[in-house]
Amino acid sequence: MTPLMKSWAPPLALLALAIALSFLMPFNLAFLTRILIMVVLVLSLDLVLGYAGIATLGQAAMYGAGAYAAGLFAIHVWADPLAGLMIGAVAGSILAFVSGLVLMRTQGLTLIMLTIAVAAICHEIANKARDITGGADGLRGIHMEPVLGMFAFDFVGTTGFWYALAVVVVIFVFVALITRAPFGLSLRGIHESPDRMAAIGVSVYWRRVTAYTVGGAIAGVAGALSAQITQLVSLESFSFTLSAEALIMLILGGTGRLYGAVLGTLIFMFVHHWAAANDPFNWLFVIGAMVLAVVFFLPKGIISASAGLARLIKGARHAGS
């Protein structure tokens, strides 16, 4: 296999899997679309936490900001889906930038607590501004125009699924390009040794603010996508549970690896779906057991199992020859 084929094989395989699932589960397109939206959110978290090492439990703040901004924009200004995504990205990035100016001056536990606080403040603002956001009832009345003026959102969710898949592909390529550029390399350097990166000329603070802002824009896109496809924005968009679930998905798949983010989301969502359907009261036990197993046996995430398997096969081949 040539290096070019090697680098294209995994994303094409994932794309083929998504398309295959849409045919295998034609009556579960809403669920598959929900997975795709979560993939975008977890990719944003991977950039922030996995690459830049910014510990956060408040990524839902930017997701919620994007969702409400896109919803309000669609209701009051223009219901074009792509324009709405842009608005979601702008809202997420502005919130991330403004809060990041303060948050990125802190580290560790303080940082985690402050990110939770930012999401909680946003949640409360959305709750209180009932006239604008709908409060606890959620923001309703979002009716989107057809995507590109051609593909209207349908009841079954076909357009929503393909639209979300297209957004996932674009975001995945965007994040892959960022992480392979010198900017992304410097983020990984900052993650490993901030002092060393500073000593080789990188402004650690501004790099972290930039990474947080870009991650916020992507989370905002995820929120906007959710608002457009479900035609509803609830207070849950800002919830701690959403941030925590995104973190669990990332840890399951493997932090600092884009395929890990995708794989973790897929596995979490499917296990969640299956476990909750079989036992609506104790499904969290299954998720907890899965997280424990991964943390103990695959501390670098499920994605690292493939490398281990490849080593085993290589070893077996050597032993056999």
Place this chain on the structure above:
Amino acid sequence: MTDAGLRLDNVTAGYGPTHVLDRVNLRLEPGERLAVIGRNGAGKTTLLATIMGLTKLHEGSLTLNGAPIQGLAPHKRSALGLGLVPQTRDIFASLSVEDNLLSARRGDATLEEAYALFPRLKERRRNGGAQLSGGEQQMLAIARTLMTSPDILLLDEPLEGLAPVICEQLMQVFEDLASDGRRSVVLVEQQAAAALSFANRAVLMANGAIVHDGPAAELRNNADLLNRHIGVSLNA
């Protein structure tokens, strides 16, 4: 005497409230080769860290080409031409050799120049930082700092723990780097003989202070001073 070069005046610095350097005065001319020697704990590493802005400055001033730099963050000092190769090397383990170099690239620096200086790094460019030997890690740490195009290269015990043949290779690289006279090199080293043969000036540190500053050849021949402060005699 011009303002060019680096100047430390009455510098007292350390980590937090601790004072490690005690009223240090030092001047480094452009293109100069300076050796800094002393026992463990003499303050050599802290001296370089203070120049880079990685310690707390309690008193004194630092100027680079006549401009004060004591209030500047490390990344700004790096942008002004200071480059530190740390004793701990701090290779980014999750990045490949090439990505380690690219993460620091600034100005006209190219990968080809780095590989010309250290051909071994080119052979291992796809390997992860954690997969390198000690010598290769040191080469990478030096090459990565050179990617920032420094005018003043600060080397903190680069020969520590390396095989003699690697030490010889690295000393030859330092010779090459300093030979055109455009770049100043400060070499902090426990191997006093190697450091003093490389440098044209040397300072001897003890208890956070500079106790001798003069031509390297003069210090090399001062058995009494060397014996007293680092416990070796190079003429023996």
